[in-house]
Amino acid sequence: MSASVTTVRRRRGRWRVLPMPALHLVFFGIVLAAYAAALALDPGLLRFLPTVPQLVGAFGEIAVDPEFWSAVGATGNAVALGLSISMVAGSLFALLLSIHPSIYASFRFLVDFLRTIPPLALIPVGLLLMGPTLRMEVTLIVASAVWPVVLQVYYGIVHLDHRFIETARSFRLGMPRTVWFVVAPGVAPSFATALRLATAMTLLLAVGTELLAGTDGLGFLVGWYQQAHQIPRMYAVIIVVGLLGVAINALIKLGERRLLSWIEVAR
């Protein structure tokens, strides 16, 4: 893998006239210019698309709007709650499944069925049972984000190398230290994958329920601004949602690199 990456780098280096960040800036400028040109050529588009100054202005407006920040807080709160509950509950359930193969066999059909229900399908049910509340949003998030965690962590535990555990036993490491020094590092990569999958699911569900069920948050604001014909603001909030996703991904990647840098070596 590292070999192919270096060839790509080397080849790219030959093409390079400017350093990469400068190229990115130039490209971003080209994208903006093309966008402005398209709007100038077809003014009919202005009904749906904001001009660049309008978009920048909308960012300025929402940045000083307390409503926007309370929406950021509401979405962040739901995401944090939903994600942490999913990770903890999913890992515990995976631990239960891994105790004995017959437990996994018994639960298998239920897990497979529940995890394939398209999560948004539960919105009407959630609305009916709990109304448009934070509790409903978090419940829906957990109901769909918990399954990738269960499966990833379960496979992580099952695929642990038994020789390591036997070695730990022959050194009389004891249960707590075996879990900490052998099981936890062995499962960590699957746990990281689970976190990544669950995060994507969580953000999708949070924004989806906010938009479709009207719970407080950024998704609600997107629909609200569209209905109020505040189109530049709608785009600004959509972009914020995307940036939020990028930021969370970057954070997870950073944590993975910090904590799991040894995996590359182990492979």
Place this chain on the structure above:
Amino acid sequence: MKSSSSSLAQTLRRIALSAWMPVVALVIIWIVTTQSPSVFFPPLPSVLESFVTTWFGEGFVTHVLPSLSNLAVGFAIALVVGVGLGLILSALPLAHALVNPYAQFLRALPGVALLPLLIMLMGTNNASKIVLIAFGAVWPILLNTIDGIALIPREQREAVASYRVRPIDIVTRLLLPGAFPRITVGIRLSLSIALVLMVGSEYYGATQGIGFYVLQAKQTFHTDEMWSGVLLLGLIGYVLSMTYGLLERRLLAWKELQSTDSK
């Protein structure tokens, strides 16, 4: 003789082991909902009855077919565009480097957030739903295609280059099969995203589709119809995932063969 009967017993045991829990769950739900029916949880028999009358009648044509055709068309577009663009971008490292931040941004953007925008741009027709499904599903396939091609061993690419293999053969015999183990990861993710967006697009300004039916049943308090819709969506998800799992195993059979050969 003896061994075949014991293997039969083993099979039966395995089936019993994986079936007892769903059966027990079903029986419990059946008993609880018929003994103490509530508005929220109607008796299971009446949910099943409405499942049969709704989805095996005209509901199939008015709601299920539009939903499934949007899903199929949207996903097909995502597959073709994702793999095609992935092949092109892998051949152009500089373009890939420049486009990558935008692709990462769009992948991280939850597709449902674009619903109001697409409805404004295209109206509440099937086309806007298909675009939403295709848009949401394309990123995992695209990014995994690029990753998969990058993971093909360099010697294989160089061998192909030195034998002057025709470009079309490079694509169909080296790049696509070589990247497929990764592409299939993207397809799995994309399938579930597509299904989510299919449902989501039917909740927001729609007049037909399974999601629309469920939402309407909820708003008119026909909870047995609502649950029958949720049940149908669950079954569609399950069948889709299992079918693709089987397909994937067949498509990747050569890989397992190869790895056992080399051992």
